[in-house]
Amino acid sequence: MVNLKMENTLEKLSVIIADDHTLFINGLRMLLQGEPDIEVVSVAANGKEMLHLLHTHTPNLVLLDINMPGINGFEVLKRIKDYYPKIKVIMLSTYNEEHLIEKAKTEGANGYLFKNAEKAELLSVMRSVAGGQLCFPYKQPAVSSSLNETDPFLKQFQLTKRETELLQFIKQNFTNQQMADHLHLSIYTVETHRKNIMQKLNLKNPVELNRFIIQYNL
Amino acid sequence: MVNLKMENTLEKLSVIIADDHTLFINGLRMLLQGEPDIEVVSVAANGKEMLHLLHTHTPNLVLLDINMPGINGFEVLKRIKDYYPKIKVIMLSTYNEEHLIEKAKTEGANGYLFKNAEKAELLSVMRSVAGGQLCFPYKQPAVSSSLNETDPFLKQFQLTKRETELLQFIKQNFTNQQMADHLHLSIYTVETHRKNIMQKLNLKNPVELNRFIIQYNL
DNA sequence: GGTACAATACAAAGCAGTTGGTATTTTATA
DNA sequence: TATAAAATACCAACTGCTTTGTATTGTACC
Numbered sequence: 001m002v003n004l005k006m007e008n009t010l011e012k013l014s015v016i017i018a019d020d021h022t023l024f025i026n027g028l029r030m031l032l033q034g035e036p037d038i039e040v041v042s043v044a045a046n047g048k049e050m051l052h053l054l055h056t057h058t059p060n061l062v063l064l065d066i067n068m069p070g071i072n073g074f075e076v077l078k079r080i081k082d083y084y085p086k087i088k089v090i091m092l093s094t095y096n097e098e099h100l101i102e103k104a105k106t107e108g109a110n111g112y113l114f115k116n117a118e119k120a121e122l123l124s125v126m127r128s129v130a131g132g133q134l135c136f137p138y139k140q141p142a143v144s145s146s147l148n149e150t151d152p153f154l155k156q157f158q159l160t161k162r163e164t165e166l167l168q169f170i171k172q173n174f175t176n177q178q179m180a181d182h183l184h185l186s187i188y189t190v191e192t193h194r195k196n197i198m199q200k201l202n203l204k205n206p207v208e209l210n211r212f213i214i215q216y217n218l
Numbered sequence: 219m220v221n222l223k224m225e226n227t228l229e230k231l232s233v234i235i236a237d238d239h240t241l242f243i244n245g246l247r248m249l250l251q252g253e254p255d256i257e258v259v260s261v262a263a264n265g266k267e268m269l270h271l272l273h274t275h276t277p278n279l280v281l282l283d284i285n286m287p288g289i290n291g292f293e294v295l296k297r298i299k300d301y302y303p304k305i306k307v308i309m310l311s312t313y314n315e316e317h318l319i320e321k322a323k324t325e326g327a328n329g330y331l332f333k334n335a336e337k338a339e340l341l342s343v344m345r346s347v348a349g350g351q352l353c354f355p356y357k358q359p360a361v362s363s364s365l366n367e368t369d370p371f372l373k374q375f376q377l378t379k380r381e382t383e384l385l386q387f388i389k390q391n392f393t394n395q396q397m398a399d400h401l402h403l404s405i406y407t408v409e410t411h412r413k414n415i416m417q418k419l420n421l422k423n424p425v426e427l428n429r430f431i432i433q434y435n436l
Numbered sequence: 437g438g439t440a441c442a443a444t445a446c447a448a449a450g451c452a453g454t455t456g457g458t459a460t461t462t463t464a465t466a
Numbered sequence: 467t468a469t470a471a472a473a474t475a476c477c478a479a480c481t482g483c484t485t486t487g488t489a490t491t492g493t494a495c496c
Contacts, residue, residue, distance in 0.1 A: 021334040027245015116239040188445050210425045214432055406475050
């Protein structure tokens with residue numbers, strides 16, 4: 001009898017989701033409703049709400065969007081890990097940004113998922129993390145030159161390989177110095193490349209470049 | 219007998235969804251599964267897949283994400299309207315960008331939804347569009363101070379009227395000097411307001427602010 | 437082997453915005 | 467009518483990026 005404790009399989013995995021996109025939350029909620037071992041006990045539209053919820057709820061697992069207004073995902077993560085270290089946290093993000101994954105790891109997240117993940121992946125990561133595992137995306141070895149291949153639109157501007165590579169980092173909000181460090185280049189080199197990118201794309205300032213990147217989904 | 223044709227109430231609204239975020243699609247699908255009059259007959263992860271699907275399917279309605287890799291939403295829209303003019307199309311976008319809404323209208327879309335829409339809104343727009351209506355987001359007439367009113371999301375940050383107004387100009391890529399000229403203010407005043415905005419929104423540089431504006435549909 | 441391009445590196449001048457202050461006037465409201 | 471908040475204005479030090487230069491090395495191709 002002692003060893004036949006099966007009750008824990010009946011204990012549902014309680015989950016709170018924090019994301020500012022209502023539709024996304026609702027979708028996720030519906031998606032998880034079909035799972036007998038998972039229960040979404042509450043949702044939050046931003047970091048503040050999330051933290052507030054923790055006064056009254058103690059979920060096993062929190063799905064935390066990184067890009068939330070005000071108190072962003074990482075700040076929430078930090079506070080959860082400070083005050084409720086037992087709660088597992090999976091960070092959610094739209095984009096595959098390596099430094100965010102790294103940050104999530106170092107800040108103590110238990111998992112990391114892209115929003116375009118498959119349902120199966122989502123579930124397995126959630127269950128794994130709840131079971132005490134850490135789940136982070138596999139880091140692809142080579143980043144460079146993937147942009148030109150995947151984006152025919154960009155080809156018309158005839159960016160060089162290096163320029164295309166830099167664009168990837170710029171997209172991820174790296175400063176010139178950070179790119180230089182990361183690629184073991186002089187900041188002068190980075191500035192030169194950046195200058196050439198701006199010229200080829202006919203843009204005038206960092207914000208315009210950022211808009212270009214977002215608008216064309218690079 | 220002739221007037222008793224009730225069958226059309228039994229005809230489900232057939233829908234195809236195209237979006238590159240699998241999780242979003244799945245969520246949407248689950249969300250719609252509860253609706254007896256709506257049937258998601260297929261989904262596509264990009265524009266190419268979407269167009270391919272139309273060889274074999276003729277849905278009543280297509281939900282089309284604008285930001286898809288390769289063939290983007292607008293290109294798909296154009297082809298649908300050229301070759302299958304009877305199919306209704308609702309464009310989906312993450313961002314509230316007026317020019318995209320305008321573009322959707324002129325390119326012949328039947329509706330436009332933000333991804334952070336409520337379920338009720340989604341359903342009503344889908345049904346309205348299927349019924350032959352055009353549904354597009356209401357375009358705010360006056361620029362200044364309309365932001366706080368129309369965007370409950372922004373309220374949490376408690377921006378003042380002036381700060382909200384400035385945000386509108388920042389969104390349009392005005393420099394501080396241009397805003398100062400336009401509003402007959404000293405550039406110092408503009409800088410102060412801007413400083414306070416950055417503080418309240420917890421942002422560090424112009425690009426972050428820009429991302430915030432775009433990301434949260436301001 | 438010469439030409440063109442890519443990649444690298446450097447430097448000075450300048451601009452736009454940030455940060456952290458101070459300070460005055462206007463306006464709402466308790 | 468106090469009091470707080472909002473709006474305005476100013477300033478200096480600083481950061482990050484842009485612009486306009488120059489210059490060297492490597493590499494691909496005719």
